[in-house]
Amino acid sequence: MGYGGGQKVVLITGCSSGIGLRIAVTLAKDEKKRYHVIATMRDLKKKDKLVEAAGDAYGKTLMLLPLDVCSDESVEQCINSVKDRHIDILINNAGVGLLGPVESISIEEMKRVFETNFFGVVRMIKEVMPDMKKRRSGHIVVMSSVMGLQGVVFNDVYTASKFAMEGFCESMAVQLLKFNVRLSMIEPGPVHTEFETKMMEDVAKMEYPGVDADTVRYFKDVYLPSSIDIFEAMGQTPEDIAKCTKKVIESNSPRFRNLTNSLYTPIVALKYADETGGLSVNTFYNLLFNFGPLMHITMSILKCLTCSCLRRRTISPN
Numbered sequence: 677m678g679y680g681g682g683q684k685v686v687l688i689t690g691c692s693s694g695i696g697l698r699i700a701v702t703l704a705k706d707e708k709k710r711y712h713v714i715a716t717m718r719d720l721k722k723k724d725k726l727v728e729a730a731g732d733a734y735g736k737t738l739m740l741l742p743l744d745v746c747s748d749e750s751v752e753q754c755i756n757s758v759k760d761r762h763i764d765i766l767i768n769n770a771g772v773g774l775l776g777p778v779e780s781i782s783i784e785e786m787k788r789v790f791e792t793n794f795f796g797v798v799r800m801i802k803e804v805m806p807d808m809k810k811r812r813s814g815h816i817v818v819m820s821s822v823m824g825l826q827g828v829v830f831n832d833v834y835t836a837s838k839f840a841m842e843g844f845c846e847s848m849a850v851q852l853l854k855f856n857v858r859l860s861m862i863e864p865g866p867v868h869t870e871f872e873t874k875m876m877e878d879v880a881k882m883e884y885p886g887v888d889a890d891t892v893r894y895f896k897d898v899y900l901p902s903s904i905d906i907f908e909a910m911g912q913t914p915e916d917i918a919k920c921t922k923k924v925i926e927s928n929s930p931r932f933r934n935l936t937n938s939l940y941t942p943i944v945a946l947k948y949a950d951e952t953g954g955l956s957v958n959t960f961y962n963l964l965f966n967f968g969p970l971m972h973i974t975m976s977i978l979k980c981l982t983c984s985c986l987r988r989r990t991i992s993p994n
């Protein structure tokens with residue numbers, strides 16, 4: 677372990693807001709002071725919210741470093757400035773969303789999402805993993821999403837970036853286990869953070885060049901209201917996700933996959949219930965286009981479907 681008092685060194689990406697901020701604060705305020713948290717963000721001018729939330733822990737169990745996961749140089753500099761480059765737990769949280777009809781999204785915008793959500797994680801793991809392998813110890817945690825497991829209409833590119841990351845991690849986990857390095861993915865459903873706000877702001881500015889009128893209508897009048905309903909009915913808080921993440925890193929045998937929201941379990945289960953994929957495609961089609969206006973009721977049915985057996989398969993915050 678890298679710091680005094682047997683503390684574990686935890687480095688977290690994307691701590692200026694949302695889930696990253698809350699994980700940093702939760703770990704820094706651990707009652708037993710088991711963690712030395714290195715909270716990173718690409719622009720330290722955004723540190724105030726984190727510093728305020730950390731309170732007394734700031735400067736004691738929590739310190740700040742600049743880190744842009746899209747820059748090789750920034751990642752290398754950041755890790756080099758950690759004492760002995762020693763990181764026990766790496767939490768890859770930084771990520772960006774992208775919503776809307778594919779026709780209106782440029783390839784450049786799509787690459788930006790992959791650069792952050794996929795290559796950002798790969799860049800971090802490449803920098804930190806060799807030391808963990810040498811030490812035969814370490815835990816890499818990745819903030820994936822339910823959209824890393826199941827595609828969602830009009831989230832095509834974001835979903836693809838999380839699928840890419842899941843594929844990468846699923847492959848890496850096997851090799852890492854041989855070196856006693858653990859890898860875990862956290863797979864939240866909707867969470868109330870700036871992620872949601874930023875996406876809604878982007879949507880408000882959207883002009884839909886090259887998109888036909890029907891698609892624009894399905895996106896604006898069918899998908900968006902349903903998505904807002906789903907955020908309302910299923911949305912978790914960043915605190916929920918931070919508690920789940922703490923449980924995962926404190927487990928003696930940390931799980932590889934960690935869905936955080938039991939309400940989402942039946943949605944993911946559809947995929948495995950029918951290998952042809954027809955069940956999930958048709959169910960999502962019906963949910964959106966036939967029952968969209970009845971989404972409130974649909975959400976209640978989904979709640980009933982989430983039996984206690986399925987609920988046990990998620991990691992609960994409590």
Ligand SMILES: NC(=O)C1=CN([C@@H]2O[C@H](COP(=O)(O)OP(=O)(O)OC[C@H]3O[C@@H](n4cnc5c(N)ncnc54)[C@H](OP(=O)(O)O)[C@@H]3O)[C@@H](O)[C@H]2O)C=CC1
Nearest residue numbers: 690692693694695744745769770771821866867869870871
């Ligand atoms: N909210 C949700 O519904 C869900 C979110 N997730 C995932 O959770 C993670 C955190 O998102 P959430 O807290 O909700 O959203 P926020 O938008 O609140 O936080 C995202 C964080 O990532 C940072 N970030 C973005 N690009 C970079 C970069 N290049 N380098 C370093 N940091 C960067 C942002 O920093 P800055 O302020 O500088 O932009 C911000 O701190 C993401 O990976 C997201 O995909 C998963 C499931 C659901």
Ligand SMILES: CC1=C(/C=C/C(C)=C/C=C/C(C)=C/C=O)C(C)(C)CCC1
Nearest residue numbers: 821823828865866902903906960963964
């Ligand atoms: C509209 C719609 C859906 C939307 C799901 C949403 C909006 C999920 C959001 C998840 C997020 C924000 C993850 C971030 O990583 C379902 C449930 C698939 C059912 C079919 C109709």
